[in-house]
Amino acid sequence: MSTAVLLGIGGLGCPAALALAEQLPGVRLVLVDHDRVDRSNLSRQILFTEGDVGRPKAEIAARRLSQLVPAATVEPRVQRFDPGCARELLQGCGVLLDGTDSFETRFAANDAACALRVPLVHGAVLGWGGQLLTVLPDHGSCLRCLFEGPPPPGAVPACSEAGVASPLCGVVGAAMASEAIRVLRGEPPRALGRLHQWDGLRGTERDVAVPRDPRCPACSLAPQPALGHP
Amino acid sequence: MKEVDQRMPVIVKIPAPLRPLTQGQSEVSVENAGTVQAAVEDLSRRYPGLRERLLDDKGALRRYVNIFRNDEDIRHGKSLQTALSEGDKLTIVPAIAGG
Numbered sequence: 001m002s003t004a005v006l007l008g009i010g011g012l013g014c015p016a017a018l019a020l021a022e023q024l025p026g027v028r029l030v031l032v033d034h035d036r037v038d039r040s041n042l043s044r045q046i047l048f049t050e051g052d053v054g055r056p057k058a059e060i061a062a063r064r065l066s067q068l069v070p071a072a073t074v075e076p077r078v079q080r081f082d083p084g085c086a087r088e089l090l091q092g093c094g095v096l097l098d099g100t101d102s103f104e105t106r107f108a109a110n111d112a113a114c115a116l117r118v119p120l121v122h123g124a125v126l127g128w129g130g131q132l133l134t135v136l137p138d139h140g141s142c143l144r145c146l147f148e149g150p151p152p153p154g155a156v157p158a159c160s161e162a163g164v165a166s167p168l169c170g171v172v173g174a175a176m177a178s179e180a181i182r183v184l185r186g187e188p189p190r191a192l193g194r195l196h197q198w199d200g201l202r203g204t205e206r207d208v209a210v211p212r213d214p215r216c217p218a219c220s221l222a223p224q225p226a227l228g229h230p
Numbered sequence: 231m232k233e234v235d236q237r238m239p240v241i242v243k244i245p246a247p248l249r250p251l252t253q254g255q256s257e258v259s260v261e262n263a264g265t266v267q268a269a270v271e272d273l274s275r276r277y278p279g280l281r282e283r284l285l286d287d288k289g290a291l292r293r294y295v296n297i298f299r300n301d302e303d304i305r306h307g308k309s310l311q312t313a314l315s316e317g318d319k320l321t322i323v324p325a326i327a328g329g
Contacts, residue, residue, distance in 0.1 A: 011329055103294070146296055147293060151293075169329075195323065208323060
């Protein structure tokens with residue numbers, strides 16, 4: 001059985017998980033999130049209801065998916081993703097979907113995916129802006145080819161300050177699921193080596209090519225890439 | 231600088247997270263910029279707060295922001311010293327982490 005690991009069961013993880021469960025009920029879904037449902041989440045985190053406020057997102061999402069898609073195999077993991085748990089969590093993983101709200105976690109996910117040779121679908125939103133980038137072992141480029149590293153805390157507005165447009169979460173989350181399905185089926189991902197960007201307010205999309213950085217500490221062909229770059 | 235360089239109009243695409251600093255404009259035009267550095271400095275004068283989002287204390291491009299000249303990632307070339315030509319488009323791409 002193929003496995004898809006989803007990091008962050010929020011505005012992106014909820015629609016991505018639902019689409020994957022509906023489309024590929026034979027794929028084992030591992031839902032990773034340390035957080036609990038907040039009332040402010042409900043407008044875009046479509047697997048939760050008012051009665052779920054205060055409860056662990058991963059557990060509630062797994063239960064709701066099992067109700068919606070009884071054939072689905074869903075495993076909740078109430079924990080943060082970090083380099084220390086990456087190897088165990090990504091054992092046998094066919095695709096990793098990152099929809100977290102932390103820069104540190106996103107770069108840790110990228111580095112772990114590169115080091116452990118796990119395909120990664122990176123999706124992110126802020127305000128009305130969205131991004132999608134897919135990383136395959138030995139193909140294309142990775143998040144660190146595009147950005148050297150995460151910003152220091154507070155340097156970039158978080159989604160709690162800048163907001164996240166609910167409609168765009170559905171669009172980007174569904175695109176992440178589509179991309180993961182392409183990866184699992186061995187078909188070419190649309191965002192391989194290209195950063196796909198959405199402007200949800202103006203209804204426009206565009207791509208920029210992300211060339212591989214031959215000096216990239218995460219995905220370069222240098223032997224023995226390590227987990228946990230600064 | 232050559233006279234032709236003084237007339238270069240360059241279009242800069244502003245990403246959604248930075249538009250509060252450009253009065254909501256998704257594209258702005260820069261003239262008299264022979265390099266990416268000159269374009270960024272011009273934008274910084276016109277739109278307060280933008281420089282801090284793009285450049286660090288030493289004036290280098292921040293590690294979590296990228297700029298493309300047309301389809302070229304400037305980090306892989308001369309970075310801020312990348313030369314601009316008439317009709318070039320600059321695309322600013324910031325890292326975002328919302329989900």
